[in-house]
Amino acid sequence: MNAALAVSVSAYSLSVDAAETMRTVLDSENRTRGQRLVTALEFASRDSAATAVYPVPPFAHLDLDSLDPARCVLPDVAAELPCWVVRQLAAAGYLTTRSVWRDTSGETYADDGRTLTLVQVVRPFALVRVQYGHTNPYSTGPADRWEVTERTPLVGRGWYLLAETGDYRSELVGAAGLDVFDSDTDLHPDAAAELLTIHIAEIEGFGASTCQAGCDRCGARWSADSGSWHFHPDSELFRPDGTEPADAVPVQTFHFDDADDFADDTIRCPHCGTGRVGFQVF
Numbered sequence: 634m635n636a637a638l639a640v641s642v643s644a645y646s647l648s649v650d651a652a653e654t655m656r657t658v659l660d661s662e663n664r665t666r667g668q669r670l671v672t673a674l675e676f677a678s679r680d681s682a683a684t685a686v687y688p689v690p691p692f693a694h695l696d697l698d699s700l701d702p703a704r705c706v707l708p709d710v711a712a713e714l715p716c717w718v719v720r721q722l723a724a725a726g727y728l729t730t731r732s733v734w735r736d737t738s739g740e741t742y743a744d745d746g747r748t749l750t751l752v753q754v755v756r757p758f759a760l761v762r763v764q765y766g767h768t769n770p771y772s773t774g775p776a777d778r779w780e781v782t783e784r785t786p787l788v789g790r791g792w793y794l795l796a797e798t799g800d801y802r803s804e805l806v807g808a809a810g811l812d813v814f815d816s817d818t819d820l821h822p823d824a825a826a827e828l829l830t831i832h833i834a835e836i837e838g839f840g841a842s843t844c845q846a847g848c849d850r851c852g853a854r855w856s857a858d859s860g861s862w863h864f865h866p867d868s869e870l871f872r873p874d875g876t877e878p879a880d881a882v883p884v885q886t887f888h889f890d891d892a893d894d895f896a897d898d899t900i901r902c903p904h905c906g907t908g909r910v911g912f913q914v915f
Contacts, residue, residue, distance in 0.1 A: 637913040638838060641744070642898040647862060647889050649841050649914045651743035652806050655796040657838035658749065659809040662794060666810030670752065670793050673760050673785045674715035674805060683765050683776075686711040688727055688758040691787050700763055700779050710760070715805040716797060719752065728754045731826035734833055737800050741841040741860050742914045746800035749833065751826045752793040752808075760785045791815045792825065843915045850908025853884045862889035 638649040659667065677686040687707040689695065699705060710721035722728050734749035741747075762783040765776035792811040797803040814825055833839060846855040846864055855864035866884035887903040894901035902908040 637915055638742075638841060640742070640844075640898060640912045640914050642900065642912055643895050644892075645890065647742065647844070647912065648738075648744035649742050651738070651745040651747050651798045651841075652804075654743055654839050654841050655747060655749070655798060655806040658833055658836055659794065659796055659807050661836055662809035663812050664807065664809050666789070666791075666812070667793055667808035669786050669788050670754075670795070670808045671805065673758075673788050674718045674808075676760050676762070676783070676785050677711050677718040677721075678715060679711040679713055684711065684782075685709040685763045685765065686760050687763065688722060688725060688760055691757050691759065693759075695761065695781060697779070697781075700781075702765060702776050702779070714803060716748075716803045719750070719795065722758075727756045727758050728752055729822055731822045733794070733826050733829050739860055742844055743798075743841045745798040748797045748799075748803060749829075750795040750797070751811075751822065751829055752795050753822055753825075754788055754790050754793065757787055757790045759787050794829065841914055845913045845915070846910050848902040848905060848908040848910050851902060851905035853902060853904040853908075853910075855884070855887065864889065 638654065641648055641650075679686075685705075686709060687700075687705075688710055689707070699707075708721065708725040710718055710725060712718045712721055719728070719730060723730055729752075731751040732748075733751045734747065736743070737746045738744060761781050763779050764782045765779045767774070768777050792814040793808050794811055795808045796806040798806055811825075811829070814820055842859055844857045844864075845867075846857075847853065854867040856867050857864045863886065865886050868884075882904075884904055892900040892903070896909075899909040899911045902910045
């Protein structure tokens with residue numbers, strides 16, 4: 634049985650923290666190495682139309698003349714969201730990607746959609762930010778001055794797992810290096826993605842697809858799957874100590890929308906009416 638996740642329970646809300654489930658996956662890999670990729674993606678999230686972010690090879694020296702906007706051939710990978718920066722870097726030939734996991738908040742008990750992407754950096758790179766401007770502050774023509782203002786640490790060649798949440802707009806949770814894949818130079822990205830999907834599905838604290846409910850007084854037990862709020866009884870009525878009461882009454886199904894008396898992430902027991910029902914998500 635997978636480890637239970639902390640459940641948030643209130644009127645019309647029964648969920649676990651999607652980001653926390655993603656961090657559980659990342660923590661099973663090399664977060665330190667993955668942080669360099671996170672730094673690069675956050676660095677390239679565009680905050681001004683007057684800047685450009687260019688990928689450069691390790692230890693590359695930039696000739697300022699080559700950054701002239703009229704003839705610069707470096708790809709600008711700046712974008713609004715980190716996931717869009719990934720696409721820009723892929724288009725520029727620095728990395729490849731494969732989808733490993735994607736679900737929505739309605740498919741599990743996670744409070745947001747979850748996306749895991751396998752990234753293979755095939756050309757190591759650093760990112761530099763170039764600030765463009767005008768000598769004459771009132772000029773509206775092409776920039777006539779520019780300078781390199783910042784540079785990221787090197788993102789090394791290898792395999793990475795990228796974690797994001799969001800049903801409609803992605804938010805970067807983090808990344809981790811996949812050291813186990815780096816030693817296999819012939820591993821195809823499709824094969825790596827398949828192996829990783831199997832591995833992730835078995836990580837405790839990630840699934841968030843099964844919810845169990847139980848009363849602390851009458852011992853009634855229910856369960857639901859795949860994000861459903863329709864709870865079915867697991868068995869006949871038993872007390873918490875395992876004994877069967879003489880006046881046992883069959884436990885009925887209940888829907889979470891009909892729950893009431895919310896307190897401390899529990900509800901009033903829909904069976905006995907006096908106990909408290911708590912929830913566990915796996």
